[in-house]
Amino acid sequence: MIQLLKQKMTANSLTKTLQALKLNSHDIICMHGNLAISSQVDARRGCDKVLTFFNELKRYFSKGAIFSPSFTYSVLSGSIFDVNNTESETGQFSEYFRKHFAISRTSHPVFSFSGVGKFADCFDSYNSLDCFGENSIF
Numbered sequence: 001m002i003q004l005l006k007q008k009m010t011a012n013s014l015t016k017t018l019q020a021l022k023l024n025s026h027d028i029i030c031m032h033g034n035l036a037i038s039s040q041v042d043a044r045r046g047c048d049k050v051l052t053f054f055n056e057l058k059r060y061f062s063k064g065a066i067f068s069p070s071f072t073y074s075v076l077s078g079s080i081f082d083v084n085n086t087e088s089e090t091g092q093f094s095e096y097f098r099k100h101f102a103i104s105r106t107s108h109p110v111f112s113f114s115g116v117g118k119f120a121d122c123f124d125s126y127n128s129l130d131c132f133g134e135n136s137i138f
Helices: 002-006 011-020 049-060 073-077 092-100
Strands: 028-030 065-069 113-117
Touching: 011 049, 049 092, 065 092, 092 113
Parallel strands: 028 065
Antiparallel strands: 065 113
């Protein structure tokens, strides 16, 4: 596996790494990262590298789902939370994912998650006010 991680990252090597991690297309995963790392994918000439990275993940997990934290701590200081428009404050990675890939977002005003995939909306019904309670994504 270490050899896979040392290779130049391509869509093919990303797929091989996910397979080496024993992740399947029907899995539901939570991921967070550094947008700069995802921009290191060797994309076809003229293609956006970050877009290539996320599209490959979306393709690979097409029968499952990918979630990324889209937390908004400013709500604790009085900001208004809008599930569709409030930006993620968890970094550029999660905001790019939320804005360009996610098809759903959980409704907790502080600890929300954005998701994409076949089961992306499976957590939308968790409307618990307790962010770590029985009816939360955690």
